[in-house]
Amino acid sequence: MLLNQQFLFTPGPTPIPERVQLAMNQPMIGHRSQAFSHLLEDVSQKLMPIFGSKDPVLLLTGSGTSALETAAANVIEENDHVVVIVTGAFGDRFANICEAFGANVHRLTIEWGKICEPEQLEDFLNSLDYDIKAVFATYCETSTGVINPIKELGEITKRIAHSLFIVDGVSCIGAVAVDMESWNIDILVSGSQKALMLPPGLAFIALNENAKRVIQSCNTKRFYLDLNRYLASYENDKSTPFTPAVSLISGALEVCHMIEEEGLEQVISRHQLLKRMMREGLKAIELLTFVADEYASPTVTAVCPGNDMANPIKKLLQEKYSITIAGGQKQLKGQIFRIGHMGYCTPFDILKVLSALEMSLHDLDGRNVFGKAIKAAEEAWKQYV
Amino acid sequence: MLLNQQFLFTPGPTPIPERVQLAMNQPMIGHRSQAFSHLLEDVSQKLMPIFGSKDPVLLLTGSGTSALETAAANVIEENDHVVVIVTGAFGDRFANICEAFGANVHRLTIEWGKICEPEQLEDFLNSLDYDIKAVFATYCETSTGVINPIKELGEITKRIAHSLFIVDGVSCIGAVAVDMESWNIDILVSGSQKALMLPPGLAFIALNENAKRVIQSCNTKRFYLDLNRYLASYENDKSTPFTPAVSLISGALEVCHMIEEEGLEQVISRHQLLKRMMREGLKAIELLTFVADEYASPTVTAVCPGNDMANPIKKLLQEKYSITIAGGQKQLKGQIFRIGHMGYCTPFDILKVLSALEMSLHDLDGRNVFGKAIKAAEEAWKQYV
Numbered sequence: 131m132l133l134n135q136q137f138l139f140t141p142g143p144t145p146i147p148e149r150v151q152l153a154m155n156q157p158m159i160g161h162r163s164q165a166f167s168h169l170l171e172d173v174s175q176k177l178m179p180i181f182g183s184k185d186p187v188l189l190l191t192g193s194g195t196s197a198l199e200t201a202a203a204n205v206i207e208e209n210d211h212v213v214v215i216v217t218g219a220f221g222d223r224f225a226n227i228c229e230a231f232g233a234n235v236h237r238l239t240i241e242w243g244k245i246c247e248p249e250q251l252e253d254f255l256n257s258l259d260y261d262i263k264a265v266f267a268t269y270c271e272t273s274t275g276v277i278n279p280i281k282e283l284g285e286i287t288k289r290i291a292h293s294l295f296i297v298d299g300v301s302c303i304g305a306v307a308v309d310m311e312s313w314n315i316d317i318l319v320s321g322s323q324k325a326l327m328l329p330p331g332l333a334f335i336a337l338n339e340n341a342k343r344v345i346q347s348c349n350t351k352r353f354y355l356d357l358n359r360y361l362a363s364y365e366n367d368k369s370t371p372f373t374p375a376v377s378l379i380s381g382a383l384e385v386c387h388m389i390e391e392e393g394l395e396q397v398i399s400r401h402q403l404l405k406r407m408m409r410e411g412l413k414a415i416e417l418l419t420f421v422a423d424e425y426a427s428p429t430v431t432a433v434c435p436g437n438d439m440a441n442p443i444k445k446l447l448q449e450k451y452s453i454t455i456a457g458g459q460k461q462l463k464g465q466i467f468r469i470g471h472m473g474y475c476t477p478f479d480i481l482k483v484l485s486a487l488e489m490s491l492h493d494l495d496g497r498n499v500f501g502k503a504i505k506a507a508e509e510a511w512k513q514y515v
Numbered sequence: 516m517l518l519n520q521q522f523l524f525t526p527g528p529t530p531i532p533e534r535v536q537l538a539m540n541q542p543m544i545g546h547r548s549q550a551f552s553h554l555l556e557d558v559s560q561k562l563m564p565i566f567g568s569k570d571p572v573l574l575l576t577g578s579g580t581s582a583l584e585t586a587a588a589n590v591i592e593e594n595d596h597v598v599v600i601v602t603g604a605f606g607d608r609f610a611n612i613c614e615a616f617g618a619n620v621h622r623l624t625i626e627w628g629k630i631c632e633p634e635q636l637e638d639f640l641n642s643l644d645y646d647i648k649a650v651f652a653t654y655c656e657t658s659t660g661v662i663n664p665i666k667e668l669g670e671i672t673k674r675i676a677h678s679l680f681i682v683d684g685v686s687c688i689g690a691v692a693v694d695m696e697s698w699n700i701d702i703l704v705s706g707s708q709k710a711l712m713l714p715p716g717l718a719f720i721a722l723n724e725n726a727k728r729v730i731q732s733c734n735t736k737r738f739y740l741d742l743n744r745y746l747a748s749y750e751n752d753k754s755t756p757f758t759p760a761v762s763l764i765s766g767a768l769e770v771c772h773m774i775e776e777e778g779l780e781q782v783i784s785r786h787q788l789l790k791r792m793m794r795e796g797l798k799a800i801e802l803l804t805f806v807a808d809e810y811a812s813p814t815v816t817a818v819c820p821g822n823d824m825a826n827p828i829k830k831l832l833q834e835k836y837s838i839t840i841a842g843g844q845k846q847l848k849g850q851i852f853r854i855g856h857m858g859y860c861t862p863f864d865i866l867k868v869l870s871a872l873e874m875s876l877h878d879l880d881g882r883n884v885f886g887k888a889i890k891a892a893e894e895a896w897k898q899y900v
């Protein structure tokens with residue numbers, strides 16, 4: 131057996147930079163100290179450009195799903211009508227959460243692997259004869275690897291539904307452009323374990339004044355995820371209402387430093403490069419991508435290898451090449467595999483996965499494609515630098 | 516200025532052992548991997564003796580308050596009658612959570628600094644003419660430093676109310692004895708950042724078959740904290756329904772190893788020793804404890820120095836001696852200070868705080884008590900070894 135060095139390419143959790151790891155290793159501090167207040171304020175402010183938010187970003191202790199629930203449970207009251215755009219498993223989860231809180235959910239269901247086209251939302255909203263409280267959308271749908279046209283969807287939401295526009299940015303914020311104000315986003319949530327290069331356990335919520343007004347008057351039963359408590363604690367003394375994940379927040383500050391140093395523009399274009407290299411490489415070895423180039427996310431690529439090859443490739447990458455990727459979810463189980471390329475990821479990481487794919491195809495059916503994906507990816511890289 | 520080495524003596528968060536820190540620094544792994552399932556199963560099982568539970572302990576990603584809410588929101592339905600024993604700020608929080616979920620809360624309010632005597636609960640339950648769904652109690656009330664007689668309260672709950680008995684063990688589990696079955700506890704929750712020696716961000720829930728039945732039929736709106744989802748994921752494939760705090764769970768395994776190596780009995784008696792040393796030391800320098808010895812928690816000691824000295828002492832400990840302790844909460848603000856001594860804490864740590872107190876008293880009003888607290892604490896230590 132080779133040296134047991136493991137390579138993580140799931141679309142979350144993602145690898146943690148050594149600097150961030152070190153930052154999380156600082157001695158524990160009390161969460162009612164001045165030192166913690168400064169840390170929280172610093173992180174909440176440095177996250178503002180990353181979320182395209184005009185207000186400091188709130189931090190909650192929980193999984194990405196707790197961020198989705200926070201966005202829903204602070205807005206929805208029993209019997210409210212809401213629209214959820216479902217382009218995959220995480221849109222479906224958003225809809226399930228809204229239903230769990232008693233909303234009448236109008237699902238705009240899109241074929242998996244496709245984005246929600248602006249006209250589809252426009253027609254759907256026009257067809258509904260209800261007062262819509264909110265439209266929920268998924269920016270990057272992790273289960274298929276599409277990236278929805280959030281700016282256009284936001285414009286239509288405001289023009290037709292005049293409602294809140296709430297966006298799940300879990301698997302892309304920190305890797306893509308976003309501007310809450312000009313894109314008409316009222317609430318934007320994310321998690322720590324994706325492009326933000328942290329372990330799982332922190333949830334991020336950015337929100338505007340519209341959202342605050344609705345949240346203030348929302349009478350849905352909640353306590354731990356009650357945003358009014360987080361807003362008040364932050365305003366009063368830059369604290370959190372409940373004991374926060376202190377070490378993850380120390381790590382988050384270092385992540386913000388790293389993004390500032392590279393430059394947010396550069397971070398975003400690096401992810402575009404990673405996407406391009408991955409897709410050119412896959413094409414060169416005739417592995418079909420599940421999503422058309424123009425709809426594809428810069429953070430995760432779904433591959434449709436055909437001939438029941440998805441699971442064998444995934445298994446071989448793990449067992450022989452120590453590379454962990456993700457399989458398909460729900461109806462895509464066994465049909466696709468998914469490669470995460472976000473956060474702490476460079477062009478060399480893309481080459482690593484592509485090389486392992488070249489090796490695996492030879493292992494599995496004798497195909498000789500050595501070097502082909504790498505060549506195509508390097509050519510894409512060359513155009514960029 | 517002296518070397519800036521900081522010493523954390525708040526009753527949570529508490530210092531993290533180096534071994535645990537190292538364990539949390541392992542490379543990130545995917546949460547849908549075999550490796551993670553093994554880790555989760557291992558931790559859930561190793562926590563069983565620590566929680567005195569016959570079933571594996573469930574892990575959620577959240578603060579201690581998310582553990583309290585989980586215990587409440589999975590049981591309470593609108594208009595249910597529940598009893599909450601309130602011996603301080605955290606009992607009050609438990610009551611507030613129950614109210615937030617629509618329960619009729621009967622508060623058995625005890626003077627702060629006292630425990631709930633078994634007869635008080637007996638009389639209170641006998642005085643109520645309602646069908647009680649659950650009795651909520653706080654094992655260690657962090658705001659005052661009392662430890663409630665959970666075994667006796669459980670016996671009375673079962674005998675008179677025939678209801679669920681739900682216990683907040685956040686600031687003591689891992690430092691005190693507990694047996695869910697013989698103590699009649701149906702749900703016992705805790706958090707990571709107290710005696711369990713981890714950073715904040717993990718919540719622990721132990722529950723029995725009674726509780727599972729109630730939780731299964733509870734129709735309260737919930738999603739992220741829905742225990743049925745956690746039970747199903749654990750049973751099906753030793754996983755969690757939502758992306759868990761992987762690095763904290765790696766740390767939790769190392770904590771379990773440390774507790775196994777020292778021996779749970781020994782861990783519990785070490786905390787008794789720490790309490791004894793702290794209290795004997797305080798007496799020797801005439802600093803009044805807020806709680807009588809027999810009611811006092813082995814994990815946190817509240818001190819009532821009189822003459823408006825609480826805040827000046829706390830400030831001086833921080834600024835001159837780099838020791839962080841906690842102040843009083845709510846009506847005890849400025850009246851007391853609190854010293855946490857749980858988890859990664861040895862007799863030498865108690866001597867460190869006592870010594871800083873001796874120094875501070877001299878700084879503040881010229882009292883010459885040098886060595887007195889230390890002598891008394893060492894004598895208590897000597898009896899133990």
